[in-house]
Amino acid sequence: MKAVSKDSLGTVNNIRALPGGKLLVNDITAKRVLLLDSTFAVLKVVADTTPGNPNAYGGGLASLIAFRGDSTLFVDAQSLSMLVIDANGEVQRVMSVPRAQDAMMLAAGGMGAGAYYSEGHLVYRGMPGMRMQMSSTGTPQMPTMADTMAITRVNLQTRVVDTLGFVKIPKTNTSINRTDDGKMNISIEVNPLPTIDDWAVLPNGTVGFLRGRDYHVDWVDANGTRRESPKMAFDWKRMTDEDKTKLVDSVKTILDKQAAANPSQGAAMASAFGAAMGGAGGARPQVVMRFEASAGPAGGAPARAPQISAPKINVVSASEIPDYQPPFFANNTRADADGNIWVLTIATKPQPAGSVYDVINSQGVVTERVLIPEGRTILGFGPGGVVYLAQRTPTSTVIERATVR
Numbered sequence: 001m002k003a004v005s006k007d008s009l010g011t012v013n014n015i016r017a018l019p020g021g022k023l024l025v026n027d028i029t030a031k032r033v034l035l036l037d038s039t040f041a042v043l044k045v046v047a048d049t050t051p052g053n054p055n056a057y058g059g060g061l062a063s064l065i066a067f068r069g070d071s072t073l074f075v076d077a078q079s080l081s082m083l084v085i086d087a088n089g090e091v092q093r094v095m096s097v098p099r100a101q102d103a104m105m106l107a108a109g110g111m112g113a114g115a116y117y118s119e120g121h122l123v124y125r126g127m128p129g130m131r132m133q134m135s136s137t138g139t140p141q142m143p144t145m146a147d148t149m150a151i152t153r154v155n156l157q158t159r160v161v162d163t164l165g166f167v168k169i170p171k172t173n174t175s176i177n178r179t180d181d182g183k184m185n186i187s188i189e190v191n192p193l194p195t196i197d198d199w200a201v202l203p204n205g206t207v208g209f210l211r212g213r214d215y216h217v218d219w220v221d222a223n224g225t226r227r228e229s230p231k232m233a234f235d236w237k238r239m240t241d242e243d244k245t246k247l248v249d250s251v252k253t254i255l256d257k258q259a260a261a262n263p264s265q266g267a268a269m270a271s272a273f274g275a276a277m278g279g280a281g282g283a284r285p286q287v288v289m290r291f292e293a294s295a296g297p298a299g300g301a302p303a304r305a306p307q308i309s310a311p312k313i314n315v316v317s318a319s320e321i322p323d324y325q326p327p328f329f330a331n332n333t334r335a336d337a338d339g340n341i342w343v344l345t346i347a348t349k350p351q352p353a354g355s356v357y358d359v360i361n362s363q364g365v366v367t368e369r370v371l372i373p374e375g376r377t378i379l380g381f382g383p384g385g386v387v388y389l390a391q392r393t394p395t396s397t398v399i400e401r402a403t404v405r
Contacts, residue, residue, distance in 0.1 A: 005040035005399040012390060012397040014109040016064045016072045017337065017382035018087050024072055026064050031057040033064070033074055035089035040399055044089040047074060055083060055091050063109030067117050075115070077107035098122065098154045099161070118205035119222050121153040123164065147171040151199055151207065164220050165209050167197035170330050186311040192251040195326040198333035200341045202362060208341050210333050212326045217341070217364040229364020237325040237348040244318035251315050336381035370404060
């Protein structure tokens with residue numbers, strides 16, 4: 001380790017490496033953006049929730065995006081704004097987000113989404129609007145969730161949006177039924193081992209689409225040229241019927257234990273769902289939903305949010321588990337500052353404690369495998385093989401700077 005932070009930091013979800021070893025840090029727990037020096041001492045509070053601060057940190061999702069040169073965008077989904085911050089932590093100007101409906105995806109950095117700047121565009125994963133219909137009895141009818149999502153880019157000047165490609169995403173099946181006493185029961189079915197795709201944007205603007213089915217990369221260069229790399233070597237593990245059943249049973253056990261240990265989590269999910277349906281909870285919905293009622297309440301009376309029970313998380317049947325263990329989970333791919341893609345792979349055999357990343361160059365070739373120490377996650381990268389790691393507790397984050405070699 002080259003350096004370790006000593007100041008108290010909350011939950012840091014993403015960073016921006018700057019010249020001279022400085023860092024911009026997005027502390028989502030304390031709702032602040034900090035400028036740190038090369039020793040990780042705090043130089044400046046760039047944005048926070050202090051009343052009267054013109055550089056306000058909103059109450060919703062927020063993220064840092066590397067912008068032109070050494071400047072950085074701070075995207076605040078709640079205010080639909082983007083602060084342009086220079087390398088000294090000074091806010092130079094404020095811009096509006098290019099499309100209000102995409103603000104949450106632009107601000108979701110560190111949560112497997114987020115956006116990247118490339119040649120006058122922001123590149124990000126789209127978020128579909130869910131058209132949820134209401135039946136005549138007032139029961140929502142959940143739409144079928146798509147299993148693919150578009151990777152789009154928007155021109156910051158013209159606001160023109162185009163699609164660069166598509167990625168396969170984890171699919172959840174949600175069903176809702178209404179009991180005789182009017183209560184709504186929600187069931188969410190998940191696949192614990194889905195075969196999916198992921199994506200990353202290199203510093204030169206090239207977008208890499210990592211395919212989980214056969215472990216290769218499709219590329220879209222900054223000039224629009226498309227190319228495909230050959231399949232990469234991976235120790236594919238066949239999942240027998242016994243393996244699949246054992247996995248499903250173990251995940252069910254874990255979910256049941258979590259629900260029993262934290263019953264308030266289910267209540268919070270129910271409250272959020274109720275707020276999204278127009279209840280009085282006041283929570284901002286995290287999914288764009290549009291409701292279409294097939295028949296309104298008699299006499300034109302305003303609809304009341306129904307009582308919603310805690311959602312039940314179920315696991316798909318063993319037959320829906322893939323025949324081969326996929327090489328990676330969702331949201332575990334990111335680009336470094338030297339033009340490589342790092343992929344957190346799923347272990348197929350016993351390995352040293354920690355996480356193993358495949359490092360893939362711009363030709364789609366695995367050049368090395370890097371072991372990240374146990375208890376650490378990657379926050380971001382600096383040039384010259386610098387890696388910034390997070391060592392987390394439930395309430396704080398310690399940032400460490402290391403080098404690959």
